[in-house]
Each structure stands twice: as structure tokens, then as C-alpha cells.
Amino acid sequence: MQINVIIFGQIVDITGTSAIAVEDVTDTNQLVERLATAYPALKSAKYAIAVDKKIVKENTVLSNNNTIALLPPFSGG
Amino acid sequence: MNENKSYERYQRQMLLKEIGEAGQQKLLRSKVLVIGAGGLGCPALQYLAAAGVGTIGIVDNDVVSLTNLHRQVLYTTNDIGLPKAERATAVLQSLNPDIRIIPYNFRLTNQNALDVIDEYDIVVDGTDNFSSRYMINDACVLLNKPLVYAAISRFEGQVAVFNCANSKNEKKVNYRDLFPVAPEDNEVMNCATAGVLGVLPGIIGSMQANETIKLITGIGQPLVNRLLTYNALTNELYELSMSASEHTASFIPKDKISFKNIDYDWSCSAPNSFEIDSARFNALLNKNNITVIDVREFGEQPVIKEFSHVHIPLREVAEQTSKLNTEILITFCQSGGRSMQAAKVLSDTFGNSKKIYSLKGGIVNWKP
Structure with a gap:
């Protein structure tokens, strides 16, 4: 099972890329852990998570080819 | 108002059957408050004024600086050092003399926000810091704007578009449904540290004007319960849907009194928020390593004998910064306007190497 992660804003500075494919994760909590292992600086970054373009606030079960967006808050005006 | 004359101004948009005379009248009767007359606020204000939004409030306590001009397109090089709210008002009023424009040349806080926002139908957030964004969000939820x-x-x-009913009658979403609590200082960079391409707020601020006009006239599908992201490098648009959550609702103050008691001004306050009240001012007077500066012209009354200070009129502050050796600098003037400008000048010179303050309300409102 593959999950596609797209990354916005300054989180790209941490991951070095705006798109990551992750294999074999069952839910968003597991995905967050997996990403934090690969990119430890993500642990202290703040971001909202969207599953297939819907913002989720609680742990959400994932299925093959879901697209997950990591969206940090912007303050600039 | 001379209706024929004003309608000629709006003729090209009234030709749109979705707007027409009815839509134009809605615009002329509407009241929009734009908070922050910076990168986002400038284009938003320009199009709202041009479209004939009948009453526009402009909140900003900042003054124009050279680093603003690559993106804050209402201002010119001659405006450097002048208050944004007043300069924006003058420019927009000459763009459209038929509408009412009200400058609020002070910092919006949880003490004054409810009174200001309550006068308007729609709020446009173009601020540059998280403390203002959360405060404005909570105020709009409480006032149902x-x-x-x-x-x-x-x-x-x-x-x-937050805090607005959609056609499906879903629960209204607010900023805290996206980001429930404000990030810590180290979790996000602001414009000053991260940088911004000047044209970007031009595009995004114009989108805010577009959403506002759609809300007022009731046309199209405003971004209610939806968040649109735009990337200027790739031209990618990405739209996310949001829903209200019970959990995040608990972060909204329950009433106006608790709103006024929340400390929105934690670590993320704007780097240019210099203003201090009398109590803070008096406490700082007892510190060592402090210079208090009267930035009024020589001869202005009252002459201050209650505390020691130096006298450098605003127009000379930039030239005399080399004389200021202390760690803390506090400016004051008659009513707090010129001292804010002086604080800004000092901040441009010293950056974060000194603590810089301005006495809010000036010496006439100072309580010893």
C-alpha cells in the first residue's frame, strides 16, 4: 500500500522535497511517526494534516493511494 | 450621494448580470473592516474601495518603511515614516471619494477589538503575526462576523472564509479548526525572517477582495469551510475542506469578558509592537541602562520635570542615534503618534540589539 505525501510551506526545508511516497502505513498517527523518524526536525514543526484534501483532526485510517497534505500555519501579511 | 455619478464609476461591473444594480447597492451599503494595511491589506483595500464598498475601516498602527514598498503598493517612497492607516485612507479616498473610509491608527488588542469589529459586516485579516490572527478569529466567532x-x-x-454559513448549513468553521492553538516562536518564521515575493500578497490580497465581494453580493461559491493554497512558483492551487470540531471550539473564549482576559500577546507578537502603557512605563523608569526620549519639538507643553529624559525631536532622531548607548530606549510625545514613528526609526537602526518602547497615548494620557 502506498501513501502519497505532499508538503507545503517551510516544512519543505525539513524534508528537502515537496512530495514523498510512504509504504505500508495504516493510519495518520503511524504516518506521522514514520515521517518523524525519517525527518526528526518534523517533531517540532507545527502542521495540519489533510487526507484526500480534507483536514483531519483525529487519527484517520488510510487506504492505498491516499494523498496526505502537511500544511504549516503561515503568519505573513 | 449622486447616484448617476457613482453608478458610472461602477458601470463595467454592473454590466455583469450577477452584480447589476442590486449587487452594486449591496456593495455600497456594506461595511468592511480590513485589519492590517500591509502586503495583503493594500491590494484588498484598493479593490474593495474601487468596487464601491460603502464603508471601509482600516486598522494599522504601523508606519511605512522602505522594506514595505516592494509589496505594499498603496504607499510611495515619500510616505516613509508616515502612518499606514492615514496614508492608505488618503490614497483610497482620492481613488473613490464617494465611499466612507475610516482609519484606525492604533493597534487592535483584545481590549478594543470587539468595539471596532462590531461596527462592520465582514472582517478581512491581513495581519502579519499569530497573536493578532488568533485574537481576530476569536473576536469574529464571538461577534458572529x-x-x-x-x-x-x-x-x-x-x-x-471563516465563521460563515454555507449552503449545506454545516457548522461554521473558524481558524482554530485548522490550527487550534498558536505555534511557539521557534515553530514558524514570520515575513521578516522568511522573506516574501512582493507580487504574492498582491495575488492573495486580491483573492481576499474577491471573496469579500462574493460574500457581499451573494454570488459564486466563496471559500466557506474551504482553504485554498496557492504556490507562485508552480502556479499550483490546492483546495482543502475543513469541518468544525468540538475539540477546537473549546479554545474559543466563552464570552466577551473572558476574551478580554486572554493573553493573546505571548511570544508571537509583532516585532514592531512598541507601545507600553503608563504602568509599564513607570516600572521601566526605575531601571538602569535606560534612556527616555522626548521626541516633541522644542517648546511644546507640558515641559516634563517628573523624570529624567533627553530631548530629540522626531525629525532629528535618525541623525542622533549614535548618542543612544543604553540597552532600553523609550520614546514619548504628546499623544503617542510621533513616538511610535520614532520607535520605528530606532528599531530600523538598532534591530533587536536594544529594547525599544513608545509611551502609548503620549504624555497627555500618562498617569504618574
Whole structure:
């Protein structure tokens, strides 16, 4: 099972890329852990998570080819 | 108002059957508050004024600086050092003399926000810091006002309409449904540290004007319960849907009194928020390593004998910064306007190497 992660804003500075494919994760909590292992600086970054373009606030079960967006808050005006 | 004359101004948009005379009348009767007359606020204000939004409030306590001009397109090089709210008002009033424009040349806080926002139908958030964004969001929830939100960073922007009913009658979403609590200082960079391409707020602020006009006239599908992100480098648009959550609702103050008691001004306050009240001012007077500066012209009354200070009129502050050796600098003037400008000049010179303050309300409101 593959999950596609797209990354916005300054989180790209941490991951070095705006798109990551992750294999074999069952839910968003597991995905967050997996990403934090690969990119430890993500642990202290703040971001909202969207599953297939819907913002989720609680742990959400994932299925093959879901697209997950990591969206940090912007303050600039 | 001379209706024929005013309608000629709007003729090209009234030709749109979705707007027409009825839509134009809605615009002329509407009241929109734009908070922050910066990168987002300038284009938003320009199009709202041009479209004939009948009453526009402009909140900003900042003055124009040279680093603003690559993106804050209402101002010119001659405006440097002048208050944004007043300069924006003058420019927009000459663009459209038929509408009412009200400048609020002070910092919006949880003490004054409810009174200001309550006068308007729609709020446009073009601020540049998280403390203002959360405070404005909470005020709009309490007062049940639609909030046209946008924020930018480097090449990316976010736009959304919060606190507004949608056609499906879903629960209204607010900013805390996206980001429940404000980030810590180290979790996000602001414009000053992250940088921003000047044209980006031009695009995103124009989108805010567009959403506002759609809300007023009731046309199209405003971004209610939806967040749009735009990337200026790739031209990618990405739209996310949001829903209200019980959990985040618990972060909204329950009433106006608790709103006024929340400390919104934690670590993320704007780097240019210099103002201090009498109590803070008096406490600082007892410190060592402090210079208090009277920035009024020589001869202005009252002459201050209550505390020691130096006298440098505002127009000379920039030339005399080398004389200021202390760690803390506090400016004051008659009513707090010129001292804010002086604080800004000092901040441009010293950056974060000194603590810089301005006595809010000036010496006439000072309580010893």
C-alpha cells in the first residue's frame, strides 16, 4: 500500500522535497511517526494534516493511494 | 450621494448580470473592516474601495518603511515614516471619494477589538503575526462576523472564509479548526525572517477582495469551510475542506469578558509592537541602562520635570542615534503618534540589539 505525501510551506526545508511516497502505513498517527523518524526536525514543526484534501483532526485510517497534505500555519501579511 | 455619478464609476461591473444594480447597492451599503494595511491589506483595500464598498475601516498602527514598498503598493517612497492607516485612507479616498473610509491608527488588542469589529459586516485579516490572527478569529466567532482570512510565506499563500454559513448549513468553521492553538516562536518564521515575493500578497490580497465581494453580493461559491493554497512558483492551487470540531471550539473564549482576559500577546507578537502603557512605563523608569526620549519639538507643553529624559525631536532622531548607548530606549510625545514613528526609526537602526518602547497615548494620557 502506498501513501502519497505532499508538503507545503517551510516544512519543505525539513524534508528537502515537496512530495514523498510512504509504504505500508495504516493510519495518520503511524504516518506521522514514520515521517518523524525519517525527518526528526518534523517533531517540532507545527502542521495540519489533510487526507484526500480534507483536514483531519483525529487519527484517520488510510487506504492505498491516499494523498496526505502537511500544511504549516503561515503568519505573513 | 449622486447616484448617476457613482453608478458610472461602477458601470463595467454592473454590466455583469450577477452584480447589476442590486449587487452594486449591496456593495455600497456594506461595511468592511480590513485589519492590517500591509502586503495583503493594500491590494484588498484598493479593490474593495474601487468596487464601491460603502464603508471601509482600516486598522494599522504601523508606519511605512522602505522594506514595505516592494509589496505594499498603496504607499510611495515619500510616505516613509508616515502612518499606514492615514496614508492608505488618503490614497483610497482620492481613488473613490464617494465611499466612507475610516482609519484606525492604533493597534487592535483584545481590549478594543470587539468595539471596532462590531461596527462592520465582514472582517478581512491581513495581519502579519499569530497573536493578532488568533485574537481576530476569536473576536469574529464571538461577534458572529464572517472573516476573510489570508496569510503568506515566501512563495505560498493561504485564503479561506471563516465563521460563515454555507449552503449545506454545516457548522461554521473558524481558524482554530485548522490550527487550534498558536505555534511557539521557534515553530514558524514570520515575513521578516522568511522573506516574501512582493507580487504574492498582491495575488492573495486580491483573492481576499474577491471573496469579500462574493460574500457581499451573494454570488459564486466563496471559500466557506474551504482553504485554498496557492504556490507562485508552480502556479499550483490546492483546495482543502475543513469541518468544525468540538475539540477546537473549546479554545474559543466563552464570552466577551473572558476574551478580554486572554493573553493573546505571548511570544508571537509583532516585532514592531512598541507601545507600553503608563504602568509599564513607570516600572521601566526605575531601571538602569535606560534612556527616555522626548521626541516633541522644542517648546511644546507640558515641559516634563517628573523624570529624567533627553530631548530629540522626531525629525532629528535618525541623525542622533549614535548618542543612544543604553540597552532600553523609550520614546514619548504628546499623544503617542510621533513616538511610535520614532520607535520605528530606532528599531530600523538598532534591530533587536536594544529594547525599544513608545509611551502609548503620549504624555497627555500618562498617569504618574
